[in-house]
């Protein structure tokens with residue numbers, strides 16, 4: 255299945271989220287049960303985006319933690335350079351990612367390392383725009399469909415395709431889902447998702463000490479900025495000159511061309527900088 259095919263199969267007015275539910279029903283699933291499952295995921299997301307904002311949460315390695323709290327105090331004091339939605343999304347992404355690094359409960363969407371981007375965007379937009387919960391649940395269904403397409407034609411794994419496959423996919427899922435939440439149609443959602451992919455194409459996976467902490471936590475914040483700006487452009491009528499399916503195909507090729515050192519082995523990139531190696535030594539007592 256491709257995005258181009260989906261666009262030809264949609265009923266008039268049908269959103270990507272509704273189409274995803276229709277696919278589930280065609281496969282024998284029950285609509286109410288799918289919605290319950292999505293709502294349960296959203297509940298976990300609602301907790302993870304707040305859990306590291308009031309009190310600092312630290313990872314076992316000690317490499318990350320406390321930044322969610324630090325940023326939230328700055329944001330709540332009205333000092334952020336960003337607008338209300340991007341600043342709230344940045345705080346939420348830090349919280350979810352720090353919660354993951356500390357082994358807390360999160361929804362991998364699509365992976366644990368990139369878990370902050372989707373909930374941060376959806377919940378920040380939902381909260382500021384005062385959208386009903388069911389709108390966010392249906393946006394999760396749309397995000398899932400976009401993730402499925404990437405998984406089918408490229409990869410969602412940093413070990414296979416670099417961080418573009420994790421944070422890039424998460425940003426694409428979030429961008430398309432946000433478009434749907436704000437009333438944009440499926441074509442617009444795919445334009446947003448394509449732009450998000452294009453902006454993270456080639457991003458390498460280079461976790462310091464092999465732990466999903468540095469640079470992962472802060473890349474989730476960057477992912478929200480890319481997702482929200484891509485959704486904003488698409489909602490304004492800006493189109494991606496490279497269609498979604500082509501962007502995913504490029505992501506697949508670029509991922510396959512990445513050397514193993516840049517695919518979650520901690521053998522290159524930031525992991526092998528002087529600072530990265532010093533942190534590894536601190537954690538494991540080895541260089």
Ligand code: SF4
Pocket residue numbers: 365367368411412413416417418420421458459460461465466467468469470473518
């Ligand atoms: S750097 Fe690697 S481990 Fe970290 S979020 Fe990106 S893909 Fe995942």
